[in-house]
Amino acid sequence: MSALANQKILLGVTGGIAVYKSAMLLRALLEAGAEVRVAMTAAAQTFVTPLTFQALSGRPIHTELLDPAAEAAMGHIELARWADLILIAPVSADFMARLSVGMANDLLSAICLATTAPIALAPAMNRQMWLNPATQENVQRLTARGLLIWGPAEGVQACGESGPGRMLEPEALLDQVSAHFAGGALAGVKVVLTAGSTREPIDPVRFISNRSSGKMGFALAAALRRLGAEVVLVAGPVALATPAGVQRIDVETAQEMQLAVSEQLAGCDIFVGVAAVADYRPREIAQQKIKKQQTVMTLELERNPDILADVAAAEDPPFTVGFAAETQNVKAYAEEKRRAKRIDLIAANRVAAAEGGFERDENALTLLWEGGGESLPMMLKSELAARLAARIAERYHARTQQENS
Ligand code: PMT
Numbered sequence: 001m002s003a004l005a006n007q008k009i010l011l012g013v014t015g016g017i018a019v020y021k022s023a024m025l026l027r028a029l030l031e032a033g034a035e036v037r038v039a040m041t042a043a044a045q046t047f048v049t050p051l052t053f054q055a056l057s058g059r060p061i062h063t064e065l066l067d068p069a070a071e072a073a074m075g076h077i078e079l080a081r082w083a084d085l086i087l088i089a090p091v092s093a094d095f096m097a098r099l100s101v102g103m104a105n106d107l108l109s110a111i112c113l114a115t116t117a118p119i120a121l122a123p124a125m126n127r128q129m130w131l132n133p134a135t136q137e138n139v140q141r142l143t144a145r146g147l148l149i150w151g152p153a154e155g156v157q158a159c160g161e162s163g164p165g166r167m168l169e170p171e172a173l174l175d176q177v178s179a180h181f182a183g184g185a186l187a188g189v190k191v192v193l194t195a196g197s198t199r200e201p202i203d204p205v206r207f208i209s210n211r212s213s214g215k216m217g218f219a220l221a222a223a224l225r226r227l228g229a230e231v232v233l234v235a236g237p238v239a240l241a242t243p244a245g246v247q248r249i250d251v252e253t254a255q256e257m258q259l260a261v262s263e264q265l266a267g268c269d270i271f272v273g274v275a276a277v278a279d280y281r282p283r284e285i286a287q288q289k290i291k292k293q294q295t296v297m298t299l300e301l302e303r304n305p306d307i308l309a310d311v312a313a314a315e316d317p318p319f320t321v322g323f324a325a326e327t328q329n330v331k332a333y334a335e336e337k338r339r340a341k342r343i344d345l346i347a348a349n350r351v352a353a354a355e356g357g358f359e360r361d362e363n364a365l366t367l368l369w370e371g372g373g374e375s376l377p378m379m380l381k382s383e384l385a386a387r388l389a390a391r392i393a394e395r396y397h398a399r400t401q402q403e404n405s
Contacts, residue, residue, distance in 0.1 A: 003182040005033035010079055010117075012088035012108045013053070014095040015043025017158040018124035018167035022089050023048065025170040026056050032174060037062065039079065039108045041095065065107045076107055080114035087177065088112075089150075090124030090167045093135050099147075100138040120148040120180070122173055127163030143244070150176045150226075153382040154361050162361075169379070172386040176226060184228020185393035191229045192264045192318075193221050194275035194307065196236030198254045202299065203286035210276045211358035214238030216323075217274035219381045221246050223389035229270070234260045236275055254278050254304035261307055265314070270396055272321040273308035276358075280304060309341045319396045324348040325357055331366055338368055345369040345395050347388060369395055 009029055013022045029036050038053045039062040050061035060069075067075035088095065088108070095109070099121075104110040112119055121142065129135060130152060143149055151168040168176070179185050195217020199207040214235060221233045222243035231246045234257055242248040249264075251257045254277045261271070280301035290297075312320045320343040324334035327350065334348030348366045351357035364378040365388065376387050 002033045003178045004029065006035060007033075007181050008035045008037075008082055008084045009177065010083035010086045010111065011036055011038045012086060012091070012111070013038060013040045013044040013048075014088060014090060014092045014108065015041060015047060016090040016092050016124045016167075017047065018090040019044050019047040021167055021170055023052055023056060025089055025173055026053060028170050028174045029177065030057065032178070034177075037079065037082070039063070039111060041106055041108050043092065043094075062107055065105075065110055067107075076104075076110040077114055079107075080111045080117070083111075083115060083117045085177065085180065086112065086115060086117055086119045087122070087173070088119070089122035089173060091121040093123075093125045093129045093132075093138075096121065096123065096135065096138045096142065100141045118146070118148060118180070120150055120176070122150045122167050123152045123165070124167035125152070125165050126157060126159050127161050127165040130165040131163075148180070151382070153380045155380050166380070168386070169383050172383045175386045175390050179227045179390070179393075185390070185397070186224060186270075187228035189229045189269045189396070190232070190267050191221075191224050191270045191272065192232045192234065192261060192268045193217060193224070193272040194234045194236075194257055194261065194277070195221065196238040197276050198236045198257055198278045198304075199252050200254065200278045200281035200304070201285050202282050203288065203290045205289050208278055208280070208282065209237075210278065212236070212238075212276035213359045214240050215359070215361065215381050216363060216385070217272075218243060219385035220272065220274055220388060222382075223385035224270075224272075224392070226386075227389055227393055232264045234264070234275075254281065254307070258305045258307045258310070261311065265311065265318070268318045270319045270321065270392065271308075271311045271317075272392070273311075274323050275307075276325060277307060278304055306341070308343065312341050312343045319344050319392075319399055321345045321347065321392055325351040327352045331368070334366065335368055344399060345392065367391055 053061050104113045153166045154164045155166050156162050196214035197210045197212040199209045201207045218240045221231050225231045225245045233246050233248045249260045251260050283300040283302045308322045322343045324337045326333045330348050330350050334346050338346040346368050349357040365376045367374045
């Protein structure tokens with residue numbers, strides 16, 4: 001049975017171009033078995049009329065603070081008591097500001113003030129509005145009060161700018177809601193995850209590295225955390241903020257990464273290698289900056305440890321997830337890697353220059369595990385991470401169940 005069966009969700013809709021996605025979200029929630037009622041602000045109704053939501057849900061839409069049709073004419077109290085979860089998607093910067101100071105000047109804000117149910121917000125706004133210190137202060141204040149903030153995703157926005165502020169896609173929000181009602185599919189599970197590149201020094205100012213930005217790994221760390229896991233993120237040198245609730249250990253070289261991982265393996269249930277670890281390092285590190293005297297120079301390299309393979313080869317290995325970065329024969333090479341390194345699940349991506357993988361905000365993955373697989377098409381890394389995290393949780397529990405039976 002779906003984790004959402006018979007759960008009562010009040011879907012709040014505030015003003016923004018992303019309102020059309022809430023209609024898709026409503027349908028997805030209903031299909032997953034939830035009971036859904038919808039409350040719209042006046043601004044939301046300027047983008048999509050209540051009729052659309054009424055037609056999809058088969059119920060009247062709540063728009064007025066004082067509703068003569070409601071028992072005792074206090075619709076906000078009835079709805080506040082009815083809901084098991086209030087999900088506001090999209091939530092605008094203005095609505096978050098009003099929530100943060102406890103205003104109750106329309107139906108939806110009054111419901112939020114009157115409820116004891118958890119409230120989840122899926123922000124959608126222009127990236128500058130999201131990054132504005134006023135909005136960020138409101139987010140912090142709301143988070144401190146226990147409200148859940150789901151998203152926003154990064155990417156191209158309706159205003160033509162690119163950056164954080166897009167509402168999570170309906171599928172990703174459905175994953176979040178499911179995980180919420182499942183009590184966090186990874187509650188009590190320890191995950192160790194590597195992300196970013198490594199740097200292998202040549203001399204005090206030069207190093208060998210690669211294009212990994214850490215975006216995929218950081219997004220996955222955040223998604224696993226949202227499923228309730230205790231997440232330790234071993235990060236190479238990247239310029240990204242640590243996801244909320246995640247413990248981060250910064251390293252530079254592959255050997256440092258291996259040491260940090262080995263120190264975290266006690267009690268580790270799931271290991272995920274997203275990092276693009278340098279396979280080789282210079283045999284000698286020059287103590288002083290190398291002078292350009294020769295026209296041709298040879299650098300002698302030696303193999304770095306394979307962190308993922310070592311974790312999978314441990315005596316009592318955690319559930320092990322690897323990534324495969326390939327430029328051709330993606331599926332076949334990834335399956336070879338999965339078998340050779342004896343890992344439980346591999347996420348393969350094409351990293352040809354034009355198609356991405358590295359650095360970009362979007363990616364596509366082919367997931368392979370013993371006896372199964374799934375293709376996740378091109379989407380934002382934040383959304384891809386939510387889908388992959390859900391699959392990791394599902395495969396991890398399947399293996400645990402098999403071991404215990
Ligand atoms: O960081 P981004 O810019 O967002 O880009 C994301 C990504 C392209 C880096 C990511 O999606 C990805 O593919 N990560 C794995 C990159 C890689 O090194 O792939 P590989 O096929 O060379 O390695 C296979 C697996 O072994 C990986 O899980 C890797 O972490 C692991 N490995 C590899 C070498 C090594 N010495 N130790 C390892 O643990």
